[in-house]
Amino acid sequence: MTRRTLPLNALEAFLVTARHLNLTHAARALFLTQGAVSRKIAALEAWFGFALFERHARGLRLTPQGSALLPELQSAWDELMRAAEQARQQHTVIRLKAPTCAMRWLVPKLMQLEKSLNDVQVTLTTTTDHDVNFKTEPYDAAIVFGAHKNQGFLLFEEALTPVLSPALPDDVSSSPNALAALTFLHPTRDKTDWTLWLAQQDAPRMVMRKNQHFDTMDLAISAAIQGFGVAIADEQLVADDVRAGRLIRPFPQRVKTGASYRLVLREAPQESELMSAFVTQLLATDPEHKAPAGRA
DSSP, X not given: OOTTXXXXXXXXXXXXHHHHSOHHHHHHHHTSOHHHHHHHHHHHHHHHTSOSEEEETTEEEEOHHXXXXXXXXXXXXXXXXXXXXXXXXXXXXXXXXXXXXXXXXXXXXXXXXXXXXXXXXXXXXXXXXXXXXXXXXXOSEEEEEESOSSSSEEEEEEEEEEEEOTTSOTTGGGOGGGGGGSEEEESSSSSHHHHHHHHTTTOTTOOOOEEEEOSSHHHHHHHHHTTSOEEEEETTTTHHHHHTTSOBOSOOOOEEEEEEEEEEESSOGGGXXXXXXXXXXXXXXXXXXXXXXXXX
């Protein structure tokens, strides 16, 4: 280390230790060991060329030089932190993680966001993972799916309904039992979603003879659009396809599963105008469709 290179991490250790005047408490505040804090302070003292603390049986005491330096160093550190935070909040990139199944709902929202906030860029990472861990993952926000009752902001609840291509027979709407002649498209490797919907339509014993299983709901919806069969899908995720005529809903009934899509953030939205605008955009209700839903 040259005399011209001020060790900023050691400077933080000095300021925190000066506040506590106790190495154990300072180490806890810095998430370091007591030995690591001592080494940082020793490095800073070596850089200045004089001691900053006097060691006593009951703790620490600032030396006259340390006391004289503390106010100016604390003021300079606070100003540095304010400048860094201001620059961070003006950053125009939001790193978003979202499950692939949510893309049909999310992409139109992101397009609206680009129109209303030209200086905002959302870098999107898609995944089949339905959760996020901000301690280990480098995202500013994430859309999660599941029974997250109190986590983040509610985007929409999952509500399942059958959908199929208008090219398929149009007489299936006469009764849920008429679906038996079609291929059932499942959004998971089991039949849970279809079983749940049929159980509430007085057709719980209907045999699903022909079945295709997919890894995500989005794949099952795409297969339905191509006329492969009848999919069980979240009504929110297929809303645009139904409006555009790519899919039809043969029955008005929908079944809520108790799961939901929610938006969770690394930090509170009020800490950043950019994030606040992003949240507002995602929570805005589509005027053409106000029904709930969600799943991957």
